[in-house]
Structure formats: structure tokens, C-alpha cells
Amino acid sequence: MDFGPYLMLAIMEGALTAAVLALTASGLALVFGVMRVVNVAHGEFFMLGAVLAWWVTQLAGGSPVLGFLLALCVVPVLVGMLAAFVDMTILKRINYDPERTIVATIGILYILQQVTLMTYGPEARPVAPPFNARIALPWIDMSDGTLRLYWPWGLSITSYKLFVIGAACVVLLGLWALMTKTKLGLLMRATEQDREMALAFGIPVQRIYAIAFGLGAGMAALAAVLIVPIQQAHYLMGGDPLLLSFIVVIIGGLGSLPGAILAALLIGLSDGIISIFFSPTLAKIFATLFVAFVLVFRPKGLWGTGKP
Amino acid sequence: MMTTTKTVAEKAASKPTRRDALRTLGLGGAVAASMPLWARYAGAQTAEPIKVGFQVHRTGIGAAYGRWYDRTTSAAAALINEQGGINGRPLEVIAEDDGTDPKRGAEVVEKFAAKHNCDIGFGTLFSHVVIGSAPRVGELKLPYFVVSEGHHVASGMLNRYTLQPGITDVKSQVQAMAPFVADNLGKKVTMVFPDFAFGHDHRDYFTAAIEAQGGEVLEHIAIPPTETSFTKYFPKIPRETEVIYHVMVGPAVLTFVKELGEFFGPQRPEMFGFIDSLEAVDIGSPGLEFLDGTYFWEGNPRYAQENQSEYDAFFRERVGVDANGASVSDPRDVSTYAHMFGCWETLHVVKAGMEASGYRGTQDRAALIEAVEAMTDLPHSIAHPQGAKVFNGKTHQVFGKQYISKVVDGKMLLVHTTSIEDTFYPDEVDYTTQSL
Numbered sequence: 001m002d003f004g005p006y007l008m009l010a011i012m013e014g015a016l017t018a019a020v021l022a023l024t025a026s027g028l029a030l031v032f033g034v035m036r037v038v039n040v041a042h043g044e045f046f047m048l049g050a051v052l053a054w055w056v057t058q059l060a061g062g063s064p065v066l067g068f069l070l071a072l073c074v075v076p077v078l079v080g081m082l083a084a085f086v087d088m089t090i091l092k093r094i095n096y097d098p099e100r101t102i103v104a105t106i107g108i109l110y111i112l113q114q115v116t117l118m119t120y121g122p123e124a125r126p127v128a129p130p131f132n133a134r135i136a137l138p139w140i141d142m143s144d145g146t147l148r149l150y151w152p153w154g155l156s157i158t159s160y161k162l163f164v165i166g167a168a169c170v171v172l173l174g175l176w177a178l179m180t181k182t183k184l185g186l187l188m189r190a191t192e193q194d195r196e197m198a199l200a201f202g203i204p205v206q207r208i209y210a211i212a213f214g215l216g217a218g219m220a221a222l223a224a225v226l227i228v229p230i231q232q233a234h235y236l237m238g239g240d241p242l243l244l245s246f247i248v249v250i251i252g253g254l255g256s257l258p259g260a261i262l263a264a265l266l267i268g269l270s271d272g273i274i275s276i277f278f279s280p281t282l283a284k285i286f287a288t289l290f291v292a293f294v295l296v297f298r299p300k301g302l303w304g305t306g307k308p
Numbered sequence: 309m310m311t312t313t314k315t316v317a318e319k320a321a322s323k324p325t326r327r328d329a330l331r332t333l334g335l336g337g338a339v340a341a342s343m344p345l346w347a348r349y350a351g352a353q354t355a356e357p358i359k360v361g362f363q364v365h366r367t368g369i370g371a372a373y374g375r376w377y378d379r380t381t382s383a384a385a386a387l388i389n390e391q392g393g394i395n396g397r398p399l400e401v402i403a404e405d406d407g408t409d410p411k412r413g414a415e416v417v418e419k420f421a422a423k424h425n426c427d428i429g430f431g432t433l434f435s436h437v438v439i440g441s442a443p444r445v446g447e448l449k450l451p452y453f454v455v456s457e458g459h460h461v462a463s464g465m466l467n468r469y470t471l472q473p474g475i476t477d478v479k480s481q482v483q484a485m486a487p488f489v490a491d492n493l494g495k496k497v498t499m500v501f502p503d504f505a506f507g508h509d510h511r512d513y514f515t516a517a518i519e520a521q522g523g524e525v526l527e528h529i530a531i532p533p534t535e536t537s538f539t540k541y542f543p544k545i546p547r548e549t550e551v552i553y554h555v556m557v558g559p560a561v562l563t564f565v566k567e568l569g570e571f572f573g574p575q576r577p578e579m580f581g582f583i584d585s586l587e588a589v590d591i592g593s594p595g596l597e598f599l600d601g602t603y604f605w606e607g608n609p610r611y612a613q614e615n616q617s618e619y620d621a622f623f624r625e626r627v628g629v630d631a632n633g634a635s636v637s638d639p640r641d642v643s644t645y646a647h648m649f650g651c652w653e654t655l656h657v658v659k660a661g662m663e664a665s666g667y668r669g670t671q672d673r674a675a676l677i678e679a680v681e682a683m684t685d686l687p688h689s690i691a692h693p694q695g696a697k698v699f700n701g702k703t704h705q706v707f708g709k710q711y712i713s714k715v716v717d718g719k720m721l722l723v724h725t726t727s728i729e730d731t732f733y734p735d736e737v738d739y740t741t742q743s744l
Contacts, residue, residue, distance in 0.1 A: 006543050013540050064594075122371030124559035128594050134573050153547055154571045231536045234559045236368075240536070275540040281532070 005139045005152040006276065012157050014272020016230075019168035020223045022264035024241045025248040026175060026257055027219030033255030034192045034212040037096055040105040041086075042220055043242025044112035048079050049221025050233040051116055054125050064128035068229065071127070075225050076218040083217030084210040091213070092206065109238075116235040129229035133159045164226045171222060172261060179257065188212055192255070247291050253304025262303060356669075357400035358393070358662065360385070360655070361420030361450075363432045363441065368408030369533055369558045370434045372588035373644045377431055377455065378403060380648040383627045384655040387690075394662045399655075402426060410440025417441045421448040427670060428658060431455055431651055434557075435505040442466040449744070451673050453658060455650035457481070457607075459509045462705035464737025468744060471680055471704040474654030475607065475647065476697075478509035480731035484710045485580070485605055486517035488724055493578040493603065494550025495523035500541070500568075501555050503530035510555050510582070525553075533558040542571040555582035562589050562596075569598035579603065583610070583713075587644040590634070592718045599715045606711045606720065607646035608694045613722045623652060623693035632719075649694045656691035657683070657699075674744040681740055698728055702738040707731045 028042045052075045057067030086108060094100040136156045138149045179185040190198045191208045199205050220241070231237070248267050252259030267287055274283035294301060362381055365374030385399045393399055402424050406413040413432065420426040428451040432438050435458035442460075445452040446467035454461065454472050459479040461472040489497065497518055501507035507530060515525045526546045531538065535558070545552065556564045565585055569576070579602035591599065610633030612624065627648070628636045635641035657680060665672060665679035681701035688696040697708040707728055713720035 009543055010540070013537075017537075117367060122367045123375075123588075124372075124562070126562055126593065132595065134570050136573055153575055154543060154545070156570065156573055158570055231563050232560060236559070237536070272540060276543055280535070280540060 002139075002152060005137075005155040007273070008137065008139070009155055010273040010276040011269065012161070012272075013276065014269035015165050016161050016268075017271050018265045018268020019165045020227050021241070021244055021248060021268050022172060022261045023168050023223035023226070024220050025245040025252070025260045025264050026172065027216035027223075028245045029249050029252065029255055029257050029260035030175075030219070031213055031216035032249065033257065034188050035091075035096060035209050036098065036255075037091060037101045037213070038098070038105070039213075039216065040102060040242070041108040041112060042216070042245060043238030043240075044109050045079050045083060045217035045238075046220040046224045046241045047116065047233075047235065047238035048082070048112060049075050049224030050127075050228040050231075050237060051120050051235070052078055052221070053225045053228045054127050054233040055120075057127050065130040068127070068130040068225075071225050072222075076222040079221035080214035080218030084214035087210045087213040092209070096209075113235060113238065120233075120235060122235060124232040124234040126232045127228045129160045131159055131163075132229070135159060135162070160229060164230070167226055168223075171219075175219070175257070184211070244287070247287050249301075250291050251294050251302055253301025256301065256303050259301055259303030263301075355397070357398045358395075358667075359424060359426040360399060360401050360658070361417070361424060361426035361429045362401050362403040363406050363413060363416050363420075363429060363437070364403050365408040365433060365437070366403075366405035368406075370408035370437075371559075373433050373647065374405075374408075376588070376644040376648045377433060377651050380627050380651040381431060381655065384652040387626060388655065388659055394659045395667060399659075406432070406437055406441075408434050408437060410436045413437040413441040414444045417445050417448065417450060417452065421450045425670065426450070427667075427673070428453060428676070430654065430658070433457075433647065435460060435509075438470070439465070439505060442470045445469050449673060451676055453654050455647070455654050457647070457650075458506055459513065460505065462700075462703040462736060464703075464739075468677060468704075468739045468742040471677070473657040473680060473683070473686075473699050473704075473706045474652070475650030475706065476708050476710070476731060477705055478506065479513040479733060480705075480707055481582075481605060481607075481710055482510060482514040483517045483733060484726040484730040485712070486514060486521050486523070487730075488603075488712055488726075489551060489553070489580050490518060490521035490523045493580055495521070496548055496550040497523060497525050497553050498527045498529065498545045498549040498551075499525055499553045500529045500531065500545075501553075502533040502557050504533055506557070507533075507555065510553075514553065531556065531564075536560045536563065538564045538567045539571055542568065549577050551578045551580055552576075553580050554585050556585045557587075561585055561587070562593060565589075565599070566593075566595040569595060572598070581605070583607070583646045587646060588642050590640065590642050591715060591720065597718075600718070602715050603723070604713050604715070604720060605646075606713050606722075608649045609711050609713060609720065609722050610643070610645040611713075611720050617688065617693070619688060619690055619693040622690055623649065627652075653686075653692050653694065653697075657686070660691070677744060696728065700735065702740055703735050704739050 024046055031037055031039050053071040056071040056074055060067035060070050090104055091101055094104055134156050136151050139152050139155060140147055141150050187203050187208050190203055191205055195205060248263040249260055252263030271283045274286055364378050365371060381401055385401050388399050404416045406416045417429050420429050429445060430453045432454045433456050435456055438454050438456045438458060439460055446469050449469060452470045454470060455475050457475055457478055459477045460466055461470055462477050499511060501510045511528055518525060526549055527544055529541055529544050531541055576598060581604050583604045583606045612631040629643050630636050633643050633645045661676050661680040665675040667676050683699045686692050686697040686699060695709040697706045699706045709728055710726040711722055712724040714723045
């Protein structure tokens with residue numbers, strides 16, 4: 001493949017990775033920001049989103065568009081409610097103690113994963129995309145001093161992949177509006193800044209915690225619903241998103257939402273480009289190495305606010 | 309506690325009354341009626357079942373294969389028991405999940421030998437699990453009948469206790485495919501394969517085989533079997549490629565084939581795939597339309613062909629597979645038809661070997677190995693529904709026919725059958741020289 005089209009394909013694949021990663025990681029960053037909880041089970045909420053999306057589309061039967069729309073509306077809410085329930089029954093009981101929440105969320109990780117294995121089974125199951133047309137992309141070629149358009153081999157994207165990128169942008173804008181323009185966002189930010197003071201002002205911190213935890217898990221589930229027509233729902237699929245989300249959140253600055261989104265773009269695009277020009281394994285090595293450097297030279301993250 | 313013991317002792321000491329005797333008789337009758345299958349084999353020297361430790365991929369990346377290996381093995385065991393078992397003794401399959409993980413695999417064979425006192429280990433598919441388990445099997449001296457396709461048995465990498473009598477190996481398969489690819493599809497090939505032992509067998513032996521046909525492999529693209537997104541690998545396919553040779557395993561095979569189609573769009577080169585890329589996947593899945601006109605190696609044709617043998621029909625019926633290769637109870641549950649016959653055939657080889665050696669128990673394990681090593685021709689029959697085979701006792705590997713199918717209107721149509729001779733290659737090991 002020529003360099004130009006090659007780079008363009010790499011950027012598009014990277015943008016897709018970045019879009020899904022930004023949604024997942026912003027959920028993780030939100031939970032850490034508001035609650036100071038490191039949620040190791042975040043990847044399993046992602047997996048649950050994909051598995052439930054398969055389940056909902058099966059129940060809806062018939063039309064893939066209807067099934068997908070239904071999954072898009074219902075699944076994040078279901079997963080969010082489950083997460084809020086987990087917060088109220090488990091995390092609250094251990095007083096959000098940092099060490100104990102890590103151990104507790106590891107436990108939740110295994111419970112969710114094994115319950116899925118016992119009920120849904122070990123198969124990878126596909127969800128039909130609501131629409132999926134291949135869009136061949138042209139490239140400009142300079143020959144004999146004249147410009148001409150041509151369609152290089154393999155340079156293409158599908159309409160559904162473009163939709164995922166667009167949908168992720170819309171959802172992230174929505175999250176930004178929620179955090180900055182609504183009362184709920186104000187309460188969450190207040191809780192994030194100072195839990196004691198928020199309590200003194202009569203903010204129902206306990207409820208805000210449950211909402212934030214549910215919202216974070218719901219973001220992961222939403223990302224999974226978007227990606228599942230491209231990949232397949234499988235009980236082990238939560239591992240990679242968890243690792244990448246942690247990488248993104250550490251690079252972006254723990255608890256910083258804009259940081260998480262910028263870092264997701266950085267990691268997603270570099271993953272796409274390094275994978276295509278060198279190897280996918282090298283891309284993972286670079287990302288992990290980058291985290292190590294960030295931790296050594298800038299422990300609060302590239303866009304972190306300086307708080308631990 | 310003391311009082312209970314005392315009363316029991318007292319009861320035993322007292323004389324049995326007529327009512328007690330009647331009650332005992334009644335109990336005996338009830339026990340006889342509900343007696344398990346093994347107890348009915350009165351003619352055998354012992355009524356103990358022959359225990360087959362079945363190492364099955366219930367979870368992990370091999371789960372789809374595991375499900376169907378399980379069903380095929382159960383069907384074969386049921387058939388053997390209906391026909392009177394082995395040496396008059398029933399066959400009992402003890403299945404244990406290995407998670408498609410080599411470390412767990414070694415623990416599972418250990419458990420077969422130590423806890424369950426199994427007569428043999430059986431049924432492993434994924435090559436890394438076979439390679440991880442085989443050394444322990446050699447130490448335990450537990451005959452280990454794998455259904456794996458990997459060349460690791462015939463290459464001499466393993467030991468005398470590991471045999472593969474029910475499925476052919478990758479080296480013989482790809483060697484038989486190369487002439488068809490070179491003559492009908494093209495000589496400039498790009499290979500896409502999973503990055504572990506099984507994929508490396510494809511890489512090494514197909515590359516050599518196509519070069520022997522005057523062709524060449526332009527590029528080798530190795531993909532980790534746990535990968536979930538594939539488009540990023542495809543730009544490495546050189547523009548002058550005439551044939552894409554693809555083989556993939558793992559939970560994401562459908563994504564792999566779909567993205568391959570999306571990458572090429574209408575300008576696709578010829579394609580030759582190993583059906584592993586689409587085992588347990590419906591060829592009619594949305595996004596796979598581009599496969600029409602492409603070719604697949606099949607270990608055993610998934611769709612019932614016009615000239616289907618009576619043995620294949622019988623095998624399908626017993627395992628519960630319809631003419632499209634899917635479960636009779638759920639048409640969306642597509643089988644791993646190109647591989648799972650191996651479990652059926654291997655169990656029948658075990659039966660023949662145990663009968664030939666007069667197998668009595670674990671003390672006769674070495675005799676069983678020698679009896680199987682002595683086998684040569686395995687004719688097309690109910691025991692071997694995929695076709696006739698030739699077993700090589702020195703390399704512990706079976707050889708058989710290979711099938712090439714073309715996708716036509718969303719179904720696979722058999723277009724070429726190789727001979728058994730096409731799959732032969734010189735021996736690389738003589739396991740019979742190793743001590744038992």
C-alpha cells in the first residue's frame with residue numbers, strides 16, 4: 001500500500017479505537033474523580049453491556065435496526081442500575097476505603113465474569129449492525145504534474161464505523177453538558193472537590209456516589225453496545241478495555257475527564273498508526289512504556305489537576 | 309453418636325426376622341432395577357468401566373470446538389456402549405475443562421491419572437494445550453489420544469504416549485492443498501494465520517509446499533489468536549497478491565473474515581481459507597456475502613453433499629447435525645464439522661486397540677500403545693465416517709483424504725478430494741524406538 005492511503009487507513013482505524021476508548025475511559029475517570037474509587041470491575045461492565053446488547057437484540061427479534069436502537073437505550077441503563085446497586089450494597093459498606101474497594105471490585109470482576117460464563121456461555125455471539133455499507137475512499141495522486149483521484153486497494157471504512165465515531169463524540173458532548181450545565185453535574189463536581197464540605201452543604205453525597213458509579217458503568221456499557229456489531233460479545237472481552245482505560249486515565253490524569261478524552265485520542269491514534277506501520281504488539285508496548293514515563297516524570301498525569 | 313453405633317451393633321447381633329429378610333429382598337430388587345449401565349456387563353472379567361479422561365475446551369478461546377467435541381464424543385461413547393462396550397466393559401467418559409490453557413491442561417491430565425484413575429487421556433484440540441500436556445503424560449505413562457491437527461505429534465516433538473489416530477495433521481493437509489492452489493487460483497500467495505504453534509505449522513509447511521509447486525509466499529501475516537480487531541493487519545498484504553491464504557481461530561473469527569471482506573470490497577483477490585476461519589460460524593452471516601466463489605479446505609464437508617456416504621449420514625444423525633452442518637435442535641448452532649469427526653474416529657481406534665491387545669486395566673497401557681502402533685489401514689466405515697485412513701505407527705499420525713469446497717450461493721460445495729497419497733511425507737521420527 002502507498003504511504004498516503006496507508007496513513008489515512010491507520011488514522012481511521014485509530015479514530016475508531018479512540019472513540020470507544022474515550023467513552024470507556026471517561027466512565028472510569030468519572031468514578032475515580034467523584035468517588036476516589038479505583039474500579040477494577042470497569043471492564044466487566046463493558047463486557048456486560050455487549051452481552052446484554054446481544055440478549056436485547058435477540059428478544060427484539062426481526063429487524064436489526066430496532067434491536068440495536070432498543071439495546072442502545074436499554075442496556076446502559078440496566079448496567080448503570082446494576083452498578084448503582086453494587087455501590088449501595090458493597091462499596092458503601094466498606095466506606096470506600098481505597099485498599100478494600102480495589103479488592104472488592106476485583107471480586108465483582110470475577111463474579112460478573114463467571115456469572116456470564118455460567119448463563120450466557122463461552123461462545124462469541126454476533127450482533128447484526130443496523131446498517132453497514134462499505135465506503136471506498138479516494139486518494140489524490142500526483143502524476144505528470146496533474147492531480148487525479150483514484151481508489152486505492154483496501155482504503156475504505158464502513159458507514160457503521162463512522163457512526164460509532166460520531167456517536168461517541170455526541171455522547172461525550174452530552175457528558176460534558178451534564179457535568180457543566182446541570183444541577184446534577186454541579187453536585188458531582190462539588191462532591192469531587194470536597195466531600196466533607198459537600199456534606200455540610202446538605203448534598204446527598206451517598207446518592208451522588210451511587211449515581212456517579214452507575215453513570216461510569218453506563219458509559220462503559222454504551223461503548224460496548226456501539227462496538228458489539230463490529231466485534232462479538234464474549235465473556236472475556238472486558239480485559240483489554242480495562243487495561244487500555246487504565247492506561248488512558250493514568251496518562252490523562254486521574255479523575256480528569258478532559259484529560260481522559262485527550263489521552264484516549266492519543267493512545268487510540270498511536271495504537272492505530274503503530275499497529276499498521278509496525279506491529280500491534282509494539283503499539284501495546286509503547287502505550288505501557290508511555291504510562292511508565294508519565295508515572296515517573298509527571299505522576300499527576302499530563303492534564304491532571306495536581307491532586308492525588 | 310455412641311448410641312447410634314450401639315443400636316446398629318445390637319441390631320446386627322440380633323437374629324433376622326422374616327420381615328427384615330423380605331425388606332432386604334425388596335431393596336435388592338429395587339437396586340437391581342436401577343443398576344447403572346456398567347453393572348449389566350456381567351460377561352466381562354470385570355464390570356469396571358473403561359475410563360476415558362476427556363480434556364475438553366469448555367471455556368477459553370476453544371469453547372466453540374469444545375462444545376462440539378463434547379457432543380461428538382458423547383455420541384461415539386453411546387454407540388460403543390450400545391454395541392456392548394469394549395472387551396465387554398462399558399466406556400465411561402470423564403470430561404474435565406482445561407480452559408484452552410496449557411498450564412491447566414497439564415493439571416487436567418494429572419487429575420485423570422491420579423484422581424480418576426483413567427485408562428487414557430483423550431480429545432485435546434488446541435496445539436498449545438497438547439504441547440503443554442504431553443510431557444506430563446509421558447511421565448505419567450498415560451496413553452494420550454489427541455485430536456489436534458498439529459504437526460507436533462508426527463514431528464517427533466512429543467513422546468511415545470501421545471498418538472493422533474483420528475485426525476490428519478496440518479503438514480499433510482497443506483501439502484495436499486498446495487497443488488490445487490497453484491493450479492487453480494494463483495502462484496503469488498499472502499498468508500494470514502494465528503500466531504501460535506498451529507499457525508506456525510501452516511506458515512512453515514504451506515510455504516514449502518507452494519514453493520515446490522513453483523509458487524511463492526509474498527508475505528506472512530501473523531495475528532495473535534486473542535486479537536479482536538483485524539483491519540490494521542491487512543495493509544501489509546502486497547498489491548500483487550493473487551491468492552489470500554487465510555486461517556484463523558479464536559472467538560473473533562467472524563470479525564476476522566468480515567473485516568477481510570470489507571478491506572477488499574469489490575477488488576478481492578482469489579481466496580483460499582482453512583475452514584477453521586469459519587468453524588461454528590454460519591456462512592450466511594451478514595457481511596460474509598463476499599465469500600461466494602472462494603475456496604475452503606474442509607476436514608469433512610459441513611454441508612451434506614450429493615454423493616454423501618451412508619457412514620456420514622449415520623454420523624450426522626447420531627451426533628445430531630443437520631444437512632447444513634448445524635445442530636438439529638437449533639439451526640443457528642453451527643458445528644465444527646471439519647474437525648469433530650476426529651473424536652468419533654479416535655474413540656473407535658481406542659476401542660479397536662483395546663480389543664486387539666486384550667486390554668484389562670491400567671497395567672496394559674503399554675500393550676494398548678503397541679496395538680495402536682501396529683494398525684495400518686482404517687477403512688471407510690461407521691468407525692471412520694470421514695473416509696479411509698492409513699495410520700503410521702512410527703510417527704503416531706494418521707493420514708487421510710482432504711476436501712476442498714467452493715462457496716456457491718452461501719453453501720459449501722465439494723469440488724476436489726485429494727488422495728491419501730497426496731498427504732504423505734517422509735517420516736520425521738520413530739516413536740517405537742523409545743521405551744515404554
